[in-house]
Amino acid sequence: METTPTPQNGASFLERLPTELEAWQKDNLIREDQAQALLARYGLLAGETPRTLHRSRMVSILAVLGVVLVGVGVILLIGANWEYIPKWTRLLLLILATAAVYFGGYRMAYKSKSYPKVGLALLLLGSLFWGASIFLIGQMYQLGGFDGGGERQAVLYWFIGVLPLAYALSSPLHMLLALVLGTIWLNMSLFEERTFAPEIVMLIFLAVGILLYALGRLHYMGKIMQRLSVSYHWLGLLYIFQTVYVLSYRDMFSSLSFAPQPWLWIGLILAAGGVAVLALFFTSLVSDRAALYEALGLLLLLAVNVTMAAIFASYPQAAETTHLPYDQHASILPMAFFNLLLFGLTIGVIALGWARNQPGLMNFGIFVFFVQVVSRYFELFSDMLSSGFIFVGAGLLLVFMGVVLERSRRKLLAGMAQRRPS
């Protein structure tokens, strides 16, 4: 007798899978070895229940939180420069601990597979210890560098060491650590250098955001590296939105500064972003329609970025940063443009989240929308008449879009009903 598929409302795919596989086996749809292979594909053990799955997730969360605490604690201890343990002893202990944690973690996660979740967390701890060792060497040899550049260089070494490990282990945790380190290094480089003007920093952030987002999508499309795509994707999204948000303020364009800028580096980041976005565009031609719109959105952002770079590069190159006189009217056009861009991106992200069934993206879009409305409300408070018209206009546009979507949804449902066999 065939078993009836049990409705498991609210249960995720992974939670449903073990029960479903059991039912399929009973119905002789699949053999036991095939069921085992399917379980292994999703990292599940035989006899896994929703409860054990929840527990497994809890183990991961606890282990990672614990490891982050230990790692940050060790970096703080290095910072304290405790004089009672000689520096060479400290370094030796840290190198030995790094090696032990790495090899122990690898054994637990991949060889014996006795504690896979804890093992992965220990591998992350190894990378944190490795970073702490670099700082210890910097401290031992007083490698402060020019303008504190020694610390910046240490963060760069750490990033360069962790990134390949993320790929070798296909570990999202290591990828997140690497990208966070890359972000810290970028911010240290941009804000500690005295020659960078704020608009150039924004230009670089936007270019980095486009590059990261496109890389995230490319990783996702290449099935092997799908696990690593999340950090790229979200960090890219954050870079893009925070940059466009900052550029949407009127004051950003009321006085511009210019000075010799690192055009070679900006050009390289833009070129890398361009290659990644074009690769994504051509890949998306054979993919779903949402991916195509996403690639077109990135191309638009890239065009904005290149235009910004061309405008800034056309300024007379002064030896030092100098400021243009405050001009309130000159700032209106770019402000309006970046507000429209932010609005369009927000709607785009919500639509993407809806099309891909990703509530996280939709929530992010709604959050950005809320922040933009509140920001503009207070920024434009002094001019309530025009602000009021802008808000009413934008609101009506959204309602109109809702009506259009509702109509297309009805048409779609009617079409589906006609096609359904009677």
Add this chain to the structure above:
Amino acid sequence: MKRWFYLIVILQLLFLVVEAGTKQLEISRGQVVTLKVVPVDPRSLFMGNYMALSYDISNLNLAKIPHEGALAAYDKYDTKVYVELVPQKPWAVAKAIRLTPPPPEENKLYLQARVRYGFSPRDKSMLAVEYGLEQYFIPETKQEEVNRMQWNPRGKTPQITAEISVTKKGQGYIKRVLVEGKALGY
């Protein structure tokens, strides 16, 4: 995966050993000079508290010190310069400033530096430079002690010097910081 994991981890560990080893070797092989110090003290994000050091050769009077090329060539942030030193007692002094390193056959003692502030409008010959030797990391527990040592409002300001190991390429490393001739034990 296994092969790549082992390779990357071994490379990471080797990096630590090589980095520490080369710095140790460069310090032990370098020529030691003593510089006069003018200290202050902040904290770094990852490496802890440090004394921010400034040296008497951090401000160079180009009207008095022989220099290569025109004065205007030095008046730009981050310009790389090479400061030739005379290792004399009680501390070394700047003998000449160059825009290019001295040829190796001249066997001269010099430190690499970078211009921080161009000439001030008041004095068109004073040049502020950094040597990358401006941070001396100290234990957190010794912060108070160091503060008292540097900023004694009643007593006289102590004489602080730093022993710098200088490589043949002009790279400097702080070996020790001395207060009234006595080395700080950390």
